[in-house]
Amino acid sequence: MSLIQTPYEYVNEPGIISEAGNYVKELGGNALIIGGKTALSITENNIAKSFEENNIIFTIKEFSGYPTEKVIAKFSELGKEQKIDVVIGIGGGRVLDTTKAVGNRLNIPIVAIPTIAATCASWAAVSIIYDEDGNQVDFFETQKSANLILADTKILAEAPDRYLKAGIIDTLAKWYESEPNLKNHNDSLQLKIQTEVAKLGFDILLEKSNKYFNSKDRKDNLNDFKQIVDSIILIAGLVNSIKSNEFYGGIAHPFYNSTTRIPETRNKLHGEKVAFGILTQLVLEGKTKTELIETFNLFKNFDAPITLKGIGIENEIDEKITLIAEDVSKKSGFYKGINYELTSDVIKKAILEADNIGREIS
Incomplete structure (x- = not known):
């Protein structure tokens, strides 16, 4: 179907x-x-x-x-x-x-x-x-x-820039979450279309967002703004519009879902917490330190949180990330294409590693 x-x-x-x-x-x-x-x-x-x-x-x-x-x-x-x-x-x-x-x-x-x-x-x-x-x-x-x-x-x-930057990160996440699934499921037409559409949005945002935010007068640069909005609403929406009996994704959005159980994180925007979820996913994928730092710095450009403190987790850290890791792990069977280990211990370790890197470059 x-x-x-x-x-x-x-x-x-x-x-x-x-x-x-x-x-x-x-x-x-x-x-x-x-x-x-x-x-x-x-x-x-x-x-x-x-x-x-x-x-x-x-x-x-x-x-x-x-x-x-x-x-x-x-x-x-x-x-x-x-x-x-x-x-x-x-x-x-x-x-x-x-x-x-x-x-x-x-x-x-x-x-x-x-x-x-x-x-x-x-x-x-x-x-x-x-x-x-x-x-x-x-x-x-x-x-x-x-x-x-x-x-x-x-x-x-x-609207305040914070919302637009969170929307950009949430859209970038569509590619980060879909692309790794192709390694084991390259025969899925649904996944191929999703990934290609997600990459289109990714490329547009990397090209247009810096130009827009660095414009001396943004009112003279509404064409770039329009393409950013189209990427966030239309392109990211289209990625999710393509459905079948199988679901392919990553852990950035499950990470967000699980953080809603931590009251201190609720004043953070959806895309802001998704950002840290992506960084955790990249650690799980075994990306090199160089690759990780490149993405961390990209997210810093959009003022995205790159540490646990940035998403509101400062106290009782072990207890809270254990809760998140266990919750994400429970839902791991829902995702067909994930090819990295998703036990609660592994996820917890990845969260801590992402936090360490984030604190190093903050």
């Missing part, structure tokens, strides 16, 4: 938020808008005006916290009560994951409006489910992706 699961339409233009109603009216006329506090403060006036001009009824609800079963159920019930026929998420990954889950449960069109380019959440056909404390507890494999993504590059460019 092979499946490519993508959004129907992806629009990436500066100021597109002011035209949202023109697009949404093709999907429905009674909308539930779910947005983070900051995201709504940036977009609400333009959204409301555009929807009113297009005769779209809408209810706006502020989101905070995590995409939990309770939150998803609450918004789904509200949607049923108000007979909404389209749901719109505005904000970062947690808002968008919540919105996708609600849209799939109600079987109505979904619109994703990312206000930060920190992940491919607006594209991905999956919602990450947490408990109220912030521990990741499940994946909700959605039957469909968003029908429409409106990526307003003006809004995205005005």
